[in-house]
Amino acid sequence: MKKRHLRTKSLRFSMIMLSFVLLFALVPWQGDASAVGKGSLIVSSVYEDSARKTVSISVEASSVEDMASGQLELRYDPQVGYARSVEAGSAVSGSISTVNYEAAKDGIIKFAWISTEELSSDGELLNLEFYTTHEKGVKATDLELVATQVFDEDGEEIKVALEDGYVKPFDGKIEVAEEVVGDKTWTVTFSTPMLSSSITNQSVYILNESRRNLVKADLSLSNDGTVLTVTPDEELGRYFDYSLIVSENVRSMTNTRLKQAVKVPFTVK
Incomplete structure (x- = not known):
């Protein structure tokens, strides 16, 4: 067994199990704190160093009970890139939805949906393919939700937390x-x-570095909230390069985010 250190805590590896301790810096979460516990809309975050790459981004609902309709606007810096394609996600299947990405190259995506019955409280609302251009050397942008509202079947607004994402190296x-x-x-x-x-497949994930795609994994948090088990849905391919990534979007019960993301590269033998 090997021992290493991650911010003064031990990092232990074994042939079967990898454990590491993550410490939190005092970085307040920027979402609507009053809405915590009433569900969230979460924009995925992507790490990408290069221009002329296409990365997948989604906006997901998490524990939004009684959702039937809503609208959102996603904004980003068009110098970093733009959305090449946009489509409604599985969480709003069966509803009437409309996507407006005529201003995608200006950094604006608009989306609205409505249903006569309650929709899934969890799942993808919107999926888009984002093409990086890095104009003038700009490589990082927030993916910001603005003008966003969610309603129940009676037209009453459901107050939700909004969690922005990013594209950056x-x-x-x-x-x-x-x-x-x-x-x-x-x-x-x-x-x-x-x-x-805050523990989602957008904040904690396995990336196939060889193919640049995400590996589906089951995330299980212990009852006391201190131990997370990450289990790939299928056996990983031999000789491929992967990374286990824990992003800054993971938050403590006091809404304190990680000061920095952690990447654990590995190869399957």
């Missing part, structure tokens, strides 16, 4: 690369209880 801590078995499971041990709604 990776600027967090990179651990030493490891060689692992294909059915490896990771255990992430946090130094403080975590907010379960």
Whole structure:
């Protein structure tokens, strides 16, 4: 067993299980704190260093009970890139929806949906393919939700938290690369209880670096909120390069975000 350190806490690796402790800096979450616990709309975040790359971005609903309709506007810096394609997600299937991305190259996407019955409280509202251009050397942009509202079947507004995303080069801590078995499971041990709604496949994920696609994984948070188990849905391919990434969007119960993201590169032997 090897021992390493991540912000003064031990990082232990074994042939079957990887555990590491993440400490939180006092970085307040920028969402609507009064809406915490009433559901969230979350924009995914993507790390991309290069221009002329296409990355997938989504806007997801998380624990938004009684949702039937809504509208949102997504904004970003068009110098970084633009949305090449946009489509409604699985959470609003069966509803009437409309997407306006005529101003995509100006950094604006608009989306609205309405249903005569309650929709899923969790899932993707909107999916888009974002093409990076890095005009004038600009490589980072926030993906900001504005003019966003959600309503129930009676037309009453549901107050939700809004969590913005970003597209930017990776600027967090990179651990030493490891060689692992294909059915490896990771255990992430946090130094403080975590907010379960912040643990999503957008904030904690496995990236196939060789193919630049995400690997579906099951995320299970312990009852006390301090231990997260990450289990790939299928055995990982041999000789491919991967990374386990824990982004800054992971938050504690006090809405404190990680000061920096953590990337653990690994190769399947």
